Amino acid sequence: MNHSDHVNAVAQQLSAAASSPVAASWRRCMTIHGLSPEEQRTPWRLTEAEFLQARERSGHIIEESRDELDRLFLTVGKAGCCLLLTDERGVALERRGAVGDDKDFRGLGLWSGTVWSEASVGTNGIGTAIADERAVVIHRDQHFLSANTGLSCATAPIRDHLGRITAAIDISTCRDDVNDMAVLILSQAVRDAASRIEANLFRRAFNGARILLVSSEGKSTPALLAIDRDDLVLGATRAARQTLGLDDRRIAAGVPAADLLHEDRSSNGGDLLDAERAALRRVLSRARGNVSQAADILGISRATLYRKMKKLSVE
Template sequence: MTASKPREARGLRASPPVASAMDSTNLIHQSHRRSLDYGITAHAEPDFSSPSRGLLNDALDENRFLFQHAAPVMETLYDQIVNTHSMVLLTSARGMVLHSLGDTDFLEKASRVALTPGMDWSEENKGTNAIGTALTEEEALTVHGNQHFMNANKVLTCSCAPIFDPYGQVIGALDVTGDHRSFHQHTLALVRMSAQMIENHMFADIFPKAIRIHFHTRSEFLGTLVEGIAVFSPEGRFISANRSAQFQIGLPFAALKAHTFSSLFGIPVSALSELFTGTTPNPKQLCLHNGVSVWARVKLKAQNAWMAHPQDVQPPPTPANAQPAPLKQTGKRMQLSSLQYLDTGDPQVSSVIHKLRRVSGRDIPVMILGETGTGKDLLAQAIHGDSSRSGQPFVSVNCASIPDNLIESELFGYEEGAFTGARKKGSIGKILQANGGTLFLDEIGDMPKHLQARLLRVLQERKVNPLGSTKEMEVDVAVISATHKNVKDMIARGDFREDLYYRLNGLVVRLPALRERTDFQLVVQKILKSLCENGQRVAISLTVMDLLRRYHWPGNFRQLHNLLRTAVVMAGCEGEILMEHLPDDFLEEIEHGYNAHLPPNVLEAIAHSHATATPTAVPSTPDPDGHRLQDVALSAMANMLRLHKGNVSAAAKALGVSRNTIYRKRDQLPPDVLG
C-alpha cells in the first residue's frame, strides 16, 4: 500500500474523516490511477489462493487488541444489516480480512470474489475497493458498483472506515460489503460511527495507569459516542485524545503533544482527586484553554470508579407492581436477589427461576436454551449473582464471536512463545480467569468440534493445560452454557459431542420468547422506567401497546428495548409514546406483514404516522454500552448545530455529512438548534 499522509498533516476533524461526494469522486479517480500503476488489469480474475493458516494466525495474533474491541461492535452492526445481502468485515492495517459476519445468502457471492478471512484487499492486490482505498487515504468512503477497478468486484457495494488506535495510527478498518443492488445511503454513517465506537472503547484498556477525562460542552452527551476523551499521565503529561476531544480543545493530535493537563484545563492535575470525590451525582464544569466551558467526569484507575456518578452503581429499579425482592447475605452486606429481579410474573419464567433456586450452591452445570435476545446472558449473570461464588469472577465467552483459530488460546491460555505473535508473558485464558467463580459459555453450539474434547477433559479433571505448556493447572469453576440451537439435532448429525452435552446439561432450562410471555405489559413498563432518569415517567398509548402486543418480536428483548429507546427519545420523558414516535421500518413491517390481524384503529394510527413522519430514518444500532447509533447521530447533529449557532453548512462540514442529511432530520431535532 502506498504511504499515506501523516494524520497530523490532514488537519483537525471532529469525527472520523469522511469524503464528500466531490471528494469521493476525486479519491476514486486517484485510486484508479494507482491501480494502473500497480499493474492491475480490470478484467483480472479474483485471486482465490488461500494464505497459509500460519499467516492468518499470525495476523490474528498481531491484531488481538483490535479484534477484542471490534468483535462486539461488529455483532451490533451486523444485527442492523441482517437480511440485507451484506456482510461486516474487519481488516488489518494492511488490508487482510481478519473476521467476517454475513448473511448466508451473500456468503457464497463473497467467496466468489475472494472476500473471506485471510484474503488481501489492499489496493495493490485488488485495485480500487473500499477497504484498500480507505486504508490508503485514511478516509471513510463508499465504493459502489462500477467504481471498483476490477470488473469482478463491480457486483459489490462497500462502505469502509479506517480505525485509529489511541496513538493516532491506523490499526485496521471496518467494512460493510453487500450486493450492489442493496445499496443504502446510511450504511457509511453506521460504519463510521461503529469505527469511532471501537476507537473510544480502546481508551479504557490501553492506558491502565493513566488519568482519563471524559468531557463535552453538554452534560447529557457524557457517556455517548460524541464525548471527548483525553488521557494524561499521573503527572499531567498529555498522552492521547480521541477525535471529539481534539475538536473541542481546538488542537490537532500533534499540537496536543506539547501540552499538559494544566495548560489545557487550567487547573493542576493534583486537584482532580479532590474535585471529583464526594457524593454529588453531577459532573463538574471545567474551562478549556480556548475559553470553552465543558462538563467533565474523570476516571482515576486506582479508585476504579466514576467519580462523578456514584448513582451508576445503584441497584436496578423494582417494577411498580412486583413484590419486593428478597435479600441475601453476602459477607457484611445485604443485596437484592438477582434471580428475583428477573421474575416479573410470567409462569414459564417463574418456573425456570424456581428450578434454578433448587440447585443453587450445588455446582450443578446449567444449560440455558432460548432464541437470540431472550436474555440468556442476563439469566447467567443472575445465577452467578445469587450463588456463593458471587464475589468471584464471572467470565463470559461467546463461542460464536471468536474465530475458530483463536478460541483455543482464548479459552485455555498459552505460554510465552507458544506461537508466533504470542504475548511476551503469555495469557492465562478465560477458564483460569474464572477460577473460583463462574464460566459462562455463550452459544456453546458454535464451539468447534475439535475443541469440544479439550473442554470435556477440563470439566472432568478440573485441570487446564495452556498451549505450549507442559504443566497442568487446577481450576475450580461453575459452568453455565447457553445456545439458541437444537443441540440434540446437532448430536444426531455428529456436530456436537454427546458426552460433552451430558456434562453440561445438569439442569436444562428454556427461556420463553417474548411473544410467548404473559407479562409483556409489565416488561414494557419496566424498560420504559429504566430509560428515563430522576424518577421521570413516559406513558404509552393504548393503541401503541395494542400494536406491540400483536407483533411477533423476532429479536425478542433486545429488539423491544431498542425500539422503546427510540420512542422515548422521540416522545421525550414525561410525554406519551404515540404511533408517530415508532421507527418507520418497524411500522412498515407491521403494515405490510400484519394488516389482516390489525384492528382498524391501529391501521388508522399507522397511516397517520406515515403522513407526519420524516422521509428517511437512520437505522438504529445499540453499542456495547447500550447507546443507539440513531440517538447518537441526532445528538451529534443537535450539538454541532448549537456549537455553530444554527449554521447548517458549518455543522454538516464538522460532522462530515451533507446539509440534506441534517435537513431530512430537522423534525427530529430540538427546535432551538436550527437558525
C-alpha cells in the same frame, strides 16, 4: 464504453485524478500497482500460518471490535450484507455473514484470510479507505476491477491510541437493488462502529487513566484525552490531537490538560490551592462528611482539618 475502457480513459487524465478520489485510486492501481481493470483476479489469500499470525498480532483489535461487529451484523445481516474487520494491510481478520449469502461472498473473496488492499484487487472500500485514511463508499462501477462492479462497499478506517491507521471495518453487499441512499446509511453505520472501536482501543491503551471527552465540533471520531493523576496528558486520539494541536513530542514533554482546555487557574499558587482543595474534598467524600474520620485518614487533628477547610472554603 465498457467499464474497463472507462477506467483506463479516466485514470490517464491527471485532472480527473486531482479532482476525484476514485479516479486518483484508479490511477494508483494502474501506475503504482500495475493492475488492469479487465483482469480476472480475486484477493490474495494468506496461508493458514500467515492468517493465524495476523490474528495474533491484532488480537487486541479483534477483542475490542467483536461486540461492535455482532451489533452491526444484527442490524444489516438480514439485508444481504457481509461485514469484514481487517488489519492495516487490508487482511480480513473477522467476518460476519448470513449462511445463505456465503457462496456469493466466498466467490468474491469476501472471506477471512483474504487481502483487500488496493495492490491486491484495485479500488475497493477497504483498500481505498486505508490508502486515503478516511471513510469511503465504493459503489458498484467505482471499483477498479470489472469483476467487482456488482459490489457496493462502505468502509471506515480505525485508528489506534496514537492516531495511526490500525484496522478497517467494512460492510459490503452484492444486492442489485441497493441504491445510493442505502449505501450512505450503511456508511454512517460503519463510521459509528469504527468510532466506538477507536474509543475502546484508546481506553484499553490507557487503562487506569482518567479519560476526558473533548468538545470537537465537526469531528466524526471521538476526541479523547487520557490524563494521569497530576492532570498531565498521557495520550490523545487523532481528533483530540487535531482539535488541541497535540503531537507525540508535546505529549511526551508533558502538558497539563487544564492548559490545553484553557481552564481558568489563578496565579500565585492557585494551582496548588486547587489541588489541595480537591484532595481535601475527596477525603471528606470518602468519609461521607465525617470530619473526625477524614482527619484520621489524613493523619491530622480535627482542629487542623477545620482550619484547612476554612482556608480552602470547603464546607
